[in-house]
Amino acid sequence: MSEDGKLKQIVPYERKGGGRQVFLAVFWWLYMALCFACVSAALLGSLYAGEWLSSVVSLTLFLVCLYLFSGYLILSPVIFYSVRLLSRGQLHDAEKVLNRGLTMVRRLGLRKDWSYMTAVSNLAVVKLASGQFAESELIYGELMDRLGREKKIAKNALAAIYVNNLAYAHLRQGELEEAEANSLKALEIWSKLKGNEALGQAFPLVNLAEIDVLRGSFTAAESKLERALAFVHGSGRPLAVMEESFQSLDTHIRILQAIICLETGRREDAVRLTESVLASMQQVFKPPAGYNLTSLARLAELLLQAGDEATAERVLEHAYDQARDFPTHPDAPQILDIYERLLTASKRVHELPDLKAWVRPVLLS
Numbered sequence: 001m002s003e004d005g006k007l008k009q010i011v012p013y014e015r016k017g018g019g020r021q022v023f024l025a026v027f028w029w030l031y032m033a034l035c036f037a038c039v040s041a042a043l044l045g046s047l048y049a050g051e052w053l054s055s056v057v058s059l060t061l062f063l064v065c066l067y068l069f070s071g072y073l074i075l076s077p078v079i080f081y082s083v084r085l086l087s088r089g090q091l092h093d094a095e096k097v098l099n100r101g102l103t104m105v106r107r108l109g110l111r112k113d114w115s116y117m118t119a120v121s122n123l124a125v126v127k128l129a130s131g132q133f134a135e136s137e138l139i140y141g142e143l144m145d146r147l148g149r150e151k152k153i154a155k156n157a158l159a160a161i162y163v164n165n166l167a168y169a170h171l172r173q174g175e176l177e178e179a180e181a182n183s184l185k186a187l188e189i190w191s192k193l194k195g196n197e198a199l200g201q202a203f204p205l206v207n208l209a210e211i212d213v214l215r216g217s218f219t220a221a222e223s224k225l226e227r228a229l230a231f232v233h234g235s236g237r238p239l240a241v242m243e244e245s246f247q248s249l250d251t252h253i254r255i256l257q258a259i260i261c262l263e264t265g266r267r268e269d270a271v272r273l274t275e276s277v278l279a280s281m282q283q284v285f286k287p288p289a290g291y292n293l294t295s296l297a298r299l300a301e302l303l304l305q306a307g308d309e310a311t312a313e314r315v316l317e318h319a320y321d322q323a324r325d326f327p328t329h330p331d332a333p334q335i336l337d338i339y340e341r342l343l344t345a346s347k348r349v350h351e352l353p354d355l356k357a358w359v360r361p362v363l364l365s
Contacts, residue, residue: 071110167182200240209228
């Protein structure tokens with residue numbers, strides 16, 4: 001928002017820095033393959049020459065490489081595949097893939113490096129997306145324990161991601177004090193990083209802005225969202241954050257801005273923001289890697305209260321389409337309740353049975 005209270009021009013989201021994670025993963029795969037090849041060649045050469053001392057040394061190096069690198073070799077493709085499944089909303093499949101990879105690493109007693117922690121974090125994200133907020137909080141508890149023991153990781157972007165996602169789990173459960181404390185901690189970690197890594201500050205800022213919205217501090221929330229947008233549209237990307245996460249965060253920011261506009265009587269601005277949100281939601285991550293069902297429900301409810309039933313229904317269609325994949329999601333009843341009120345007000349009571357059975361056709365065009 002500008003200083004005169006008018007909505008600033010909505011800047012279209014532009015993808016930036018995509019594919020760097022894949023490039024880095026390929027680089028490390030090739031590096032590890034070279035290490036294994038060199039050690040294996042040395043081992044075979046010493047065995048062929050009958051140099052038993054060299055053979056023992058080479059075998060020891062081979063086993064060390066196996067211990068150090070195998071976890072990454074197993075989990076790196078699992079991580080990228082799970083992100084792809086998450087982006088498609090295939091949460092059950094993502095959970096299966098992650099559980100298999102993590103179970104293999106645990107049973108083989110391999111080193112639990114940053115790839116292990118990232119896979120655990122992705123599993124927690126799956127729990128968040130399906131509304132299992134308490135389970136996600138428990139999973140992040142394991143990561144917090146490891147961060148307490150590994151000081152180097154505790155100061156980098158991965159730690160900020162874990163702490164911020166834990167804050168998100170608290171936020172979705174209405175635990176605002178815990179959410180605020182962890183968001184501030186994540187913000188502190190990211191603010192001390194250099195270059196593109198510092199752009200990750202956008203994520204805790206959005207958490208803190210949503211906390212402000214829930215507390216009715218709309219001016220403070222708008223200020224934080226403007227700061228977050230500056231990071232989202234900044235040049236470059238943190239290496240540890242997937243591009244899709246920034247894309248969906250941009251959408252979530254506009255949802256919160258639209259909610260604030262409706263709460264403060266700026267309906268025209270709210271409609272403009274909502275239209276941009278509806279356009280974005282045709283192509284972005286499903287929750288919680290950005291927008292979430294709670295905020296969508298609140299936006300629809302406020303639009304309904306403002307008398308804009310048409311726009312409210314379009315928002316509800318997206319929320320309903322996401323919630324019916326997980327009807328046990330704790331936000332699902334709220335979606336149904338608001339949708340039921342809209343259908344009743346528009347004299348379409350005959351559509352309620354399909355709505356409540358989660359078979360109502362939406363987003364067909």
